[in-house]
Amino acid sequence: MNKKEFAKRRQRLIELMGENSIAVLPSAPIANRNRDVDYPYRADSNFHYLSGFDEPESVIVIIPGRPHGEYILFCRERDLSKEIWDGYRAGQEGAVETFGADDSYPITDLDDILPGLLEGKEKVFYTMGNVPSFDPRIVAWLQHLRGASRQGLQSPSEIIELDHSLNELRLYKSSAEISAMRTAAEISCQAHIRAMQFSQVGKWEYQVEAEIIHEFMKHDCRSPAYPSIVGGGENGCILHYIENNHRMKNNDLLLIDAGAEYDYYAADITRTFPINGKFTPSQKALYNVVLDAQKAAIAEVKPGNHWNQAHEAAVRVLTAGLLELGLLSGDLESLIEQEKYRDFYMHRTGHWLGMDVHDVGDYKVGGEWRLLEAGMVLTVEPGLYIRNPDNIAKKWHFIGIRIEDDVLVTKTGNEVLTAAAPKEVDEIEALMAEAQAAR
């Protein structure tokens, strides 16, 4: 993302905020892993969205119409001895020159400077609760201003949730964002292909995960967008299975839900395929129900349709399929109405996708499902998860299937960004047979 993209985003926020206002956005805290080991730092998505600045201990301040510049970035000072141990810091000069801040001050000066910036503004855009350690500081600065009203200082009268404005902006992807998402999607497709080629009875699930991570990193994605799910057989029926520590068995399916993060943008793909390369008849029958449901849902992704139409389409095809295979019995319409599919399909058909895998943006507006518009990106991910209830024939037991693609809403319909990852039964079997022959 270039500097102009970040400047454009700040400009849009400034327009939404209006006059006499100030936005304050602290960076995410560093997360401790164990004792003196921290997790690799990943800036909060909103923070990166506005600044492209990825250092901890920083605060973005935006003041529409401020004569000396609308964008102030507080960050750590340069410090050679600290940088020798912990890495490079941009400092105040870098904040201005590299990251386009109009002004930059040391983070240690925040308490001295921020009350003065808040003074005289009517509205403060700040989200309580995101960085709990920062909330009391905001409260203290506001209290200080209120207490000083006798000296003629004016304290803000309104606190408005900053996230709400940013979430709306982030829901509509710019061409630069779509381009990053395309790259994340392409790399993730390659990783799923690699996993299919690698899969073999007797290998461990985490060995497949290693192949996926290798493919991500080789193509400049330093991290998955979320912990990869690699579940063989019954593990595929655990929706958030991330242990990935079982040996893969003959005649089981492998469910992989994995996506790369590229330049802060996520892909989110699920593919399910036979570990030994060949679907059994019952696996294939159920798989094709899920695939048909997914295609029916994707067909509902177009401008003017509402958010829930894809889910409704998926539910209809899944329920009809379960009925046809004898996993449900009764009348289709009443089964749908009574949500009988929920024993086998307990999650929803998708979510917004962007900088966060479960991205921001409201799903309902004024109590109604949101209408889709060009530039939105969402996942379409129906599944079926049959455990081993007594009333279900054994041939269906522990088949877990999900098929997930990332879909961009275009002016005329949609584009599946993750189409390069095979999902037809024939395609998957051919790809795996070829890999087996080459071993």
Ligand code: GLY
């Ligand atoms: N990978 C998380 C999800 O599919 O929602």
Ligand code: MN
């Ligand atoms: Mn998803």
Ligand code: MN
């Ligand atoms: Mn997923």
